[in-house]
Amino acid sequence: MPFFPAHKLPLAVLGLVLxxxxxxxxxxxxxxxxxxxxxxxxxxxxxxxxxxxAGQISLGHAAFFGIGSxxxxxxxxxxxxxGILAMFAGILITSVLAATVGWPxxxxxxxxxxxxxLGVGLVIQLLLIQEAGxxxxxxxxxxxxxxxxGLRVKGEWAWYCIVAGALFVVVWxxxxxxxxxxxxxxxxxxxxxxxxxxxxxxxxxxxxAIFAASAGLASFAGSLYAHALAFVTPDQASFLHSVEFVxxxxxxxxxxxxxxxxxxxxLIVLPQVLSSLSDYENLAFGVLLILVVYLLRKGxxxxxxxxxxxxxx
Amino acid sequence: xxxxxxxxxxxxxxxAIYALVGLGFSVIYRATHIVNFAQGEFVMIxxxxxxxxxxxxxxxxxxxxxALVAGCVAALVLxxxxxxxxxxxxxxxxxxxTIGASVxxxxxxQLAWGRNFHSIPSPxxxxxxxxxxxxxxxxxxxxxxxxxxxxxxxQWFFRRTRFGQAMLAAxxxxxAASLVxxxxxxxxxxxxxxxxxxxxxxxxxxxxxxxxxxxxGLAFSLKGFxxxxxxxxxxxxxxxxxxxxxxxxxxxxxxxxxxxxxxxxAFLLIIVVLLTRPEGVFGRRSTGxx
Amino acid sequence: MSGLSINxxxxxxxxxxxxDGVDLTFGSSGIHALIGPNGAGKTTLVNAVTGVYAxxxxxxxxxxxxxxxxxxxxxxxxxVTRTFQNLQIFWTMSVLENVLAGFHLDSSAGFLRGLLRGPxxxxxxxxxxxxxxxxxxxxxxxxxxxxxxxALAYGExxxxxxxxxxxxxxxxxxxxxxxxxxxxxxxxxxxEVIRNAARESAVSVVxxxxxxxxxxxxxxxxxxxxxxxxxxxGTPSEVRADPKVITAYLGTTQSHLAEQVxxxxx
Numbered sequence: 001m002p003f004f005p006a007h008k009l010p011l012a013v014l015g016l017v018l019x020x021x022x023x024x025x026x027x028x029x030x031x032x033x034x035x036x037x038x039x040x041x042x043x044x045x046x047x048x049x050x051x052x053x054a055g056q057i058s059l060g061h062a063a064f065f066g067i068g069s070x071x072x073x074x075x076x077x078x079x080x081x082x083g084i085l086a087m088f089a090g091i092l093i094t095s096v097l098a099a100t101v102g103w104p105x106x107x108x109x110x111x112x113x114x115x116x117x118l119g120v121g122l123v124i125q126l127l128l129i130q131e132a133g134x135x136x137x138x139x140x141x142x143x144x145x146x147x148x149x150g151l152r153v154k155g156e157w158a159w160y161c162i163v164a165g166a167l168f169v170v171v172w173x174x175x176x177x178x179x180x181x182x183x184x185x186x187x188x189x190x191x192x193x194x195x196x197x198x199x200x201x202x203x204x205x206x207x208x209a210i211f212a213a214s215a216g217l218a219s220f221a222g223s224l225y226a227h228a229l230a231f232v233t234p235d236q237a238s239f240l241h242s243v244e245f246v247x248x249x250x251x252x253x254x255x256x257x258x259x260x261x262x263x264x265x266x267l268i269v270l271p272q273v274l275s276s277l278s279d280y281e282n283l284a285f286g287v288l289l290i291l292v293v294y295l296l297r298k299g300x301x302x303x304x305x306x307x308x309x310x311x312x313x
Numbered sequence: 314x315x316x317x318x319x320x321x322x323x324x325x326x327x328x329a330i331y332a333l334v335g336l337g338f339s340v341i342y343r344a345t346h347i348v349n350f351a352q353g354e355f356v357m358i359x360x361x362x363x364x365x366x367x368x369x370x371x372x373x374x375x376x377x378x379x380a381l382v383a384g385c386v387a388a389l390v391l392x393x394x395x396x397x398x399x400x401x402x403x404x405x406x407x408x409x410x411t412i413g414a415s416v417x418x419x420x421x422x423q424l425a426w427g428r429n430f431h432s433i434p435s436p437x438x439x440x441x442x443x444x445x446x447x448x449x450x451x452x453x454x455x456x457x458x459x460x461x462x463x464x465x466x467x468q469w470f471f472r473r474t475r476f477g478q479a480m481l482a483a484x485x486x487x488x489a490a491s492l493v494x495x496x497x498x499x500x501x502x503x504x505x506x507x508x509x510x511x512x513x514x515x516x517x518x519x520x521x522x523x524x525x526x527x528x529x530g531l532a533f534s535l536k537g538f539x540x541x542x543x544x545x546x547x548x549x550x551x552x553x554x555x556x557x558x559x560x561x562x563x564x565x566x567x568x569x570x571x572x573x574x575x576x577x578x579a580f581l582l583i584i585v586v587l588l589t590r591p592e593g594v595f596g597r598r599s600t601g602x603x
Numbered sequence: 604m605s606g607l608s609i610n611x612x613x614x615x616x617x618x619x620x621x622x623d624g625v626d627l628t629f630g631s632s633g634i635h636a637l638i639g640p641n642g643a644g645k646t647t648l649v650n651a652v653t654g655v656y657a658x659x660x661x662x663x664x665x666x667x668x669x670x671x672x673x674x675x676x677x678x679x680x681x682x683v684t685r686t687f688q689n690l691q692i693f694w695t696m697s698v699l700e701n702v703l704a705g706f707h708l709d710s711s712a713g714f715l716r717g718l719l720r721g722p723x724x725x726x727x728x729x730x731x732x733x734x735x736x737x738x739x740x741x742x743x744x745x746x747x748x749x750x751x752x753x754a755l756a757y758g759e760x761x762x763x764x765x766x767x768x769x770x771x772x773x774x775x776x777x778x779x780x781x782x783x784x785x786x787x788x789x790x791x792x793x794x795e796v797i798r799n800a801a802r803e804s805a806v807s808v809v810x811x812x813x814x815x816x817x818x819x820x821x822x823x824x825x826x827x828x829x830x831x832x833x834x835x836x837g838t839p840s841e842v843r844a845d846p847k848v849i850t851a852y853l854g855t856t857q858s859h860l861a862e863q864v865x866x867x868x869x
Contacts, residue, residue, distance in 0.1 A: 057405060104588050110404065111348050115542045116587050118535070119580035126577045173718045180717030180724060181703075181710035188693045188704040195691035195764075198653070199771055200679030200708040209714060239535065243412055250409045279424055286417025290394060293410050297402060 007179070010258060011172060018164040022157070031156035035228055037261075037268045038163035042221040044248045044260035045174045046214030051246065052254035053183070054210050055190035056106060057114045059242050060121025064215040066128055066237025067094045068222025070135055073143040073232050078134075083146040087223040091216045098215030099208055106207040118239060125237040140233030143226045159228045166224065167261075170217065174257045186210060187255075218245075251292050253299025262300050315446045320568040321561060326453040326522075328560020329460035330356075333515035334537025335544065335552040336467065337508035342546050343484045344504040345399055347407045351391060351415035353534030354422075355509045358384040359516025360525035361422055364431035373436070381513055383425075387418055388509030389502065396501045415530060422527040435521035456518045463514055464553055467507075471549075480504065512537075539583050559583075605631040605666050606807065607652070607683070607775055612661035614644075614651045614831075621647040623831035624661070629775065629809055634801050636810045636818040636839075639828035640852065645811045646688060648828070649777045653685050654678055665775065680708060682774035686764040686781060688811075692752050699748040701763055702735040703728075705770030738766040741803065742796050758789030762796055769804050776800075777809045782817055790814065794821055819843070827851065 021034055047061050071090030075081040081089070105116040128135050135141065146153045153159060177183045189196040189203045196203050226232045235241065244267060252263025270288065274281045296303045337352045362380025363373075371379065391414050398410055437451030471477040483490040483500040491497050515533070516525065536559060543555030559579055566578035607629040614622040622644045629635050637645050651658045654675040663671045665683060678684070693701050703710070710731055711717070711724040739745040742762040747755065755763060761781055768776055781797065782790045794817050801808045812818050818825060819839045826836040827848050835845040842848055 051405065105584065108587055111546070112542060112587055114348075114408070115538065116584050119539075119584045122535070122580050123577045126574065130573045176720035177714075177717045180720055181707060181712040181728070182714050182717035184696075184700060184704050185707055185712060187695060188707075191693040191695050192691040194655070194675070194687060195693065195767070196704070196707075197675035198679060198684045198687075198691075199705045199767065200676050200684075201704075202676045213714070240531070246405070247409055247412070250406060254405070280420065282420025282423055283417050284420070286413050286415070286420055289413030289416065290410055293402070293406055293413065294394075294398065297398075297406065 011168075011175060014171060014258070014261075015168060018168060021164075022160050028156055031160050033268060033272060035156065035159050035163050037265045038160075038167045039221045039225050039228070040245070040248060040268055041167055041261045041264035042163075042170050042224070043218045043245055044252070044264050045170050045257055046217030047245050048249045048252075048255065048257065048260045049174060049177070049183075049186065050210050050214040052249055052256070052259075053178070053190065054186045054207060056207055056211065057110070057246075058117040058211070058214075059114050059239065059246065060117035060119075060124075061215065061218050061245055062239070062241035063121040063124035063237045064094045064098060064218040065222040065225070065241070065245075066125065066232075066234065067097070068219030069143075069226035069232040069236055070128060070222075071219070072223040072226040073141055074134060076144045076146075077141070083144070083223075083227060084148065087220065090219045090223050094219035095212040095216035099212040102208045102211035102215075106204065106211060118242075121237070121239060121242050125234055125239075128234040128237055135234070138234060140231060140235075143230050143232055145230065146227040153227070163224060163228070166220075171257055171261070178257065182206075247289065249299075251289075251296075251299060253301040253303070256299060256301045256305075259299050259301035266300075316568065317565075318445070318447045320564045322447060322449055322453060324561035324564030325557060326456045326560070327564060328540075328557035329456050330515045330519045330533075330556075331536045331540040331559050332553045332556025333460060333463060333511050333518075334533050335540030335556045336464070336549065337511040338537050338541035339544070339546055339549065339552045340467075340511070341504055341508045342541070344480060345396065345501060346404070347395060347399055347411065348404075348538065349391070349395070349508065350408060350411040350534050350538070351418060351530075352508060352512055352537055353532065354415050354418040354530035355384050355387070355512025356516035356519065356533040357422060357525055357527065357530035358387060358418070359513030360433065360520030360529070361426045361431055361516075361527065362513075363517060364433050364520065364525075365426040367433060368431075376433075377517060380517070381510070384509050384513045385506060387421075388505045391509075392502050392505035395505075396498075415534065419527050419530060426527065428527060430524040430526045431520070432524045433517075433520045439521075450522065452518075452521045456522075459514065459518055460553075463511065464549065467511075468549060470507075476503065539580070543583060543586060608664045609648075609652065610662045610664070612648070612651060612663065613659045614647050614656060615659045620831050622651065622658075625828070625831070625833055627826060627833060627836070629807055630824075631774065632801070632805065632807050633823035634797065634808045634810055634821050636812060636822035636825045637828060638812060638815070638818055638825060639834070642830075643828040644831040645828055646779060647831075649685060649779055649809075649811060653683065653777060679771055679773075682772070683777075684768050684771050684773040684775075685777035686761075686768050686779055688779040688783065690757075690760050690764065692760055692763065694753045696752055697748070698739065698744060698750050698752055698755065698763060699732070699735055701752050702738055702766050702770050703731055705767035706731045706735065708771060735766075735770060738769055741769070741799060742766040743792065758785045758792065761785060761789070761793060765793075765796060765800060769800055769806070772804070773806050775807045775809065777811065779811045780813065781810070782812065782814050790817060793817075797821055 022031060025034060043061065043065055047058065050056055050058055068090040071093060072083065072086045075086035075089055076083050101120055105113065108116050129138050153162065185196065185201045185206060189201060189206060193203050222236065248263035248267045249260055251266055253259025271285065274284050277284055334352055334356060337355065338349060341347055341349045359380055362383045363376045366376035366379045394414060395407065395410060399407060435452040437455065441448040441450050471481055479495045480500050480503060483495050483497055487497055540556035540559050541552050543558060544551030562582050563575045563579045567575040570578060609625055609627045612622055612625045625648060639645055650656050652663055654673055657672045662669060665681060668681065670678060670681065693704055711727050716724055736745055736748060739748050742765055744759060744762055744766065752763065765781065778797065782793050785793065797808060798821050800806060810818065810822060822839055825839050825842040827834040827842060829851045834851055835842050835848050
């Protein structure tokens, strides 16, 4: 029995990186970027299980992120609920909604599923914009600070610790899931639905389950976002934000848990860097996106792994 | 009744625009199995490009020509990028690349034509005609006539010309088509040019009624994709019907239910249609073989 | 009663009667071959019984349960599974993982259990890995257990499908053209595998096959389908002596099959 099991190594490295990062980039602004990366990474881990592992396209997950944000804003702000309670209520509402919507639409495949998820996302965003009495309308609304056991979470350091801790747990769970029979069944149904069904896998039920679970995770991240930034707008639920999540996992690597983190980091940092280009920002971003897909077809993390394995031989 | 007709006319003209964009999706999808999310950007280029050229006091025909040239260059670049990837990349990656391309085109448009909203004048002025109490802008008639013309032209091209037939053959079976000497490279290039032109025609038609700016393309991409999906992606009449249906439903919901939720109603309709007819209203059902 | 009984099964596609009233029983052990010219309805029968299409009419009973139109994953829980005419391999997985996926119903496949990955799950996975390696030994693929599935040769993939299907501990296993496209030596290997599987796993095998030599060599019973109906059924020697069968094969354009029947019969 080795002293330290090899499959736990990446998780240990992640832990070390998460601890080291704030000491390397400890400025207020840098920390706030790290927080944003962590929140997006949590969403991406879930979407990657849905899109990368199970092969079911979603162009509407930002809407679930949005529901989480608004659940936290509304339940804490208008009903005086505890922030943690509001967060779990958001996760529950989102997962149930996703399962209800997902049950019919996950019978669709490919571009048709893309269209249906896109439609669901747009409808939810429209509700968030139009029901201004509750949501504050297109301009968004302020969110109360999160209190945990009577302590108000304040400042970048506190938020970094919460987000990093949450991300660590999410990655741990996703890794477990991926190496479990459930995760194997998820990969199997992506590869061949008829063969999966013949092996006793309830393909449709699994699709709905991972759709709901990834939506719940997006909702959780949305709640963190709402409290961390103390403000929410319907833009968080937009089609472009949904696409951004998908771009993150494609860039990082479809089906790779750590790829989700790398993709989120790149897609959050890149616009910050490019914003110095002002008018050239969109053009540069679009061209870079095409180049990344061109050069790293499998995504960054799987490509690096291939290089590492090739070099080790 | 007058209200209904008024909404119907508005819906049909908006739907004709969606149909043109949807046809662009359909033409590219049929030939390459790629969903090109940059399709709506051609609408923006058609409108903004013309408006931009007009601001340099170019005469209208020259302004339109310059916009068309800009859009065709964009279509050629897109063709070059996407088709190279299409050989080995999965569908999702291709969608991402076309989204990347649409962001880049948006960025280029922002540099070329700025961030402001622009319009172009209608050749028939802005005085509405009154038919049985229904106010109809002359531009609306132009939209409907041009759309019919474009669809008929497209059908004629695919059915009656040698090159159009070659394109259809290549779409059905690329391997067989290239064996009988059809140059697939040219087919793909032509496909992107046709899709680009359809989008730009839509842009030229809609800009006199609705102003455009560099971010207008996305909305057209979404609606055009929806129209194409409603029609089952593959068939020209299906996509046209899908576009018109989408436009009319939107306009009637705006008129009778809520203008705020017109998009929601339209997209809910699409989802319901997909669930009851997963291959689109006019698409053909295929039975997989296992 | 045990085994599968099919009563007056009909499958129509529009105006085409792919199956036109089939009555058939498969016992709870042995190898039962289903043969017939192309388009006779063999694969349609498998698809209609295993939940790919809903039958137009008729009933299918398995061990006394009505399983008509049940989806494939429910059938798997009852012990009915299949392989596929066109390979359906989990290409992104290793050979071993393909077989492990076949153990799905026996594994700790819950979402929460997977998320927490407790010691019970790890222990169960170890047991299943041992069992999967045993099945790979049965089909002669043990040495390639850790290879990616897409690195296997065609005949090996056909054997892998059989191993994966056996992992579900089926009582009834449909093999849809298991040797189609294989070389002669691969066919011999597969005949051996099928015979061993039927004997060691106590599974009733329904073999859909064009290769007469294989069918006659391994089957306990043979049923001949033609144009959606049963033409003849019996032991291999009864069927090859049946004049209706000879005529049916000679009457089709597939004269090579007729020759095969003659060759084996002669």
